[in-house]
Amino acid sequence: MAELLTLADIVGAHGVRGWIKIRPYLEDPKILTSLGPLQLGLGERARTKPGTGSTKAVEIDAVRRQGKGIIAHIVGVDDRSEAEALRGLSIKAAAGSLPEARIDEIYWRDLVGMVVLCRDPDAGSEDPVLLGTIDYLLDTGANDVMVIKATEASIDDRERLIPWVIDSVVTRVDTEAGEVWVTWYVDD
Secondary structure (H helix, E strand, O other): OHHHHHHEEEEEEOOOOOEEEEEOOOOOOHHOOOOOOOOEOOOOOOOOOOOOOEEEEEEEEEEEEEOOEEEEOOOOOOOOOHHOOOOOOEEEHHHOOOOOOOOOOOOOOHOOHHHHHHOOOOOOOOOEEEEHHHHHHOOOOOOOOEEOOOOOOOOOOOOOOEEEOOOOOOOEEEEEHHHHHHEEOOOO
C-alpha cells in the first residue's frame, strides 16, 4: 500500500452548504483541487472509536481563504451536518501523487530523521556540534519550527525547537548526506 501523507486536517464545518474548515500542511492549499485521488482518514489527534481506521476516497472541488482560515468543499458533502461529521479526519494523498519538489524546495517528510549540526556563534570554535535529529516540524504561522530530538551522539539530551529560517538560522541543507546545518546558540 502506498504511503499516505496528511495534507490537511478537518477542524470543523463552515456555513450550511457542506464546506469544511481545514488546517492545511501545504504552502498552497489550492493544490488539493488538482491532486487525486485524495483519501479521508483518521487524523493523528482524532478522538474516534477503535476500529474506524479505514479511508474513503474523496474529491475536493474548491478551496478558498475565509478570514484568517482556509475552507474547502468535498464533492457530495452538501450540508452542515455532513461537514460537521468529518471533523477530526484528515485529507491524505499517496506520496507519489505530489509534484516533485523544485530545486529550492524540500518536503517536510524528507527532513524528518535528518541530523542537525550546529555552529554556535558564542562557542569560539568552527567545529560543529550535533544537536540531534529532526523529529517533526510545526507550522506556527510566523515560521516553521523544527523539533529536534536528542540522540546518543548529541551534545546533550535536550529537545530543541529551532525555527526554519533560511540563511539566518538554517545555513545549509544537504539531502544526500542527511544533514541540516544551523547557526544556533547551544546553552550549557
